[in-house]
Amino acid sequence: MSLSLLVYRSRSTKQLKKDRVVAMSKHFAARNRDRDITGMLVFDGDYFMQVLEGPRQKITALYELIQTDPRHEEVVTVLDEPIYRRTFDDWGLGFIVINDEGGNQIISSDLSFDNQLYKLGLDNLKQVDETRASMIIDAFAKGRWREAYTVPSDELYLDLPEQALPEFNKADSLGLYPVNFAFQPIVNPVSKLVTSAEALLRGPNNESPAEILSRYSGIDLYRFDLESKQYALQIAADMGLPCCISVNLLPMSLITIPDAVDFLLDRIERLGLSSEQIIVEITEEEAITNHDAFYGAVTRLRAAGIKVAIDDFGAGFAGLSLLAEFQPDKLKIDRKLIQGIQSNGPKQAIVRAVVECCYSLGISVTAEGVEQAAEVDWLLEAGVSKFQGFFFARPALNSFPEINW
Numbered sequence: 001m002s003l004s005l006l007v008y009r010s011r012s013t014k015q016l017k018k019d020r021v022v023a024m025s026k027h028f029a030a031r032n033r034d035r036d037i038t039g040m041l042v043f044d045g046d047y048f049m050q051v052l053e054g055p056r057q058k059i060t061a062l063y064e065l066i067q068t069d070p071r072h073e074e075v076v077t078v079l080d081e082p083i084y085r086r087t088f089d090d091w092g093l094g095f096i097v098i099n100d101e102g103g104n105q106i107i108s109s110d111l112s113f114d115n116q117l118y119k120l121g122l123d124n125l126k127q128v129d130e131t132r133a134s135m136i137i138d139a140f141a142k143g144r145w146r147e148a149y150t151v152p153s154d155e156l157y158l159d160l161p162e163q164a165l166p167e168f169n170k171a172d173s174l175g176l177y178p179v180n181f182a183f184q185p186i187v188n189p190v191s192k193l194v195t196s197a198e199a200l201l202r203g204p205n206n207e208s209p210a211e212i213l214s215r216y217s218g219i220d221l222y223r224f225d226l227e228s229k230q231y232a233l234q235i236a237a238d239m240g241l242p243c244c245i246s247v248n249l250l251p252m253s254l255i256t257i258p259d260a261v262d263f264l265l266d267r268i269e270r271l272g273l274s275s276e277q278i279i280v281e282i283t284e285e286e287a288i289t290n291h292d293a294f295y296g297a298v299t300r301l302r303a304a305g306i307k308v309a310i311d312d313f314g315a316g317f318a319g320l321s322l323l324a325e326f327q328p329d330k331l332k333i334d335r336k337l338i339q340g341i342q343s344n345g346p347k348q349a350i351v352r353a354v355v356e357c358c359y360s361l362g363i364s365v366t367a368e369g370v371e372q373a374a375e376v377d378w379l380l381e382a383g384v385s386k387f388q389g390f391f392f393a394r395p396a397l398n399s400f401p402e403i404n405w
């Protein structure tokens, strides 16, 4: 039986008192139990957020009813994807009411479902089960979803430290080659917003990632690849980077290290970061040998709220067939296809096709390695809105560079 997860958000058409929401939840819970549907209903005094899990067809049928219910409006689907296990297993429909009428902060939860949850409080909701659904509720409960639907303002960057942080070289203590990270922003020049910053591996003598990785082979290479990324996250956390953070991983690191995803999630949590802030960029440099294991790891990353990007697209092994089998959240077009695109017919034809393909698959496209205004102009015209490259900012060691808009 295929299980499905559906999350939507909507606005209540009436001012609802807490008791009314509780009574509604209990009524829906009873009906959901009959349909083998579990989930969670959250109300913040104004908006609902509901998570529904269960057999795909039953979820689809219920959602059709819910969408036309006059008790709410502006129904927006947040997530609709297959899952392999439920988050709210025994729950007919748990509920949390966050604000009462009058906007007073009250937190009321359905104690009978899970006493633990109430004791832990909303801050710790994700401890119930670290899945994308619980992350979404957590973000909703904290009001963060309102920001999640708008890109962060560049004013936020005023608070960033201007001075580079002291060099790290922390990996030394683990017997790993000492590493630093240079951060390079990915920007939308039209809205003048920064969407994320890629953490680029650098050695103590400014060595490139390739030079550093060439010091390792076999399992040591993959372990180093994975474990070094904790320092990227740490520097980003110390800087208080208010945008997403991209880290690179070799596909084989996700495959050969069985607990790679848990390792990342553990570090993300310890550093007080949100998994929704993290993007794992999978470099295509290496052929993927075990497709099932790779998709399994990618599914786990995404199930935890981490976004997945294909890096250097067009330069590596997997190419278009990878896109047919697995749709990443983001795709970064390799610099070789971008450089001089304004005057290169074949590059234009290829990039147009990739942009079109990603558009229909709901994948966000970034152009890498932009160095000239003419490249940016052509790409904007072709529908690319996110850019990374020297034209906007050079990577800055252990700090966030100034952007040349």
Ligand SMILES: Cc1cc2nc3c(=O)[nH]c(=O)nc-3n(C[C@H](O)[C@H](O)[C@H](O)COP(=O)(O)O)c2cc1C
Residues within 6 Å of the ligand: 028, 029, 031, 032, 041, 048, 050, 062, 065, 066, 067, 069, 071, 072, 093
């Ligand atoms: C915010 C909201 C959440 C709802 N959630 C559920 C639900 O989880 N299960 C359910 O059966 N109905 C739910 N409903 C009610 C459905 O829209 C619909 O009224 C109901 O399924 C129809 O059942 P009935 O024909 O027995 O009245 C919800 C309605 C609203 C406004």
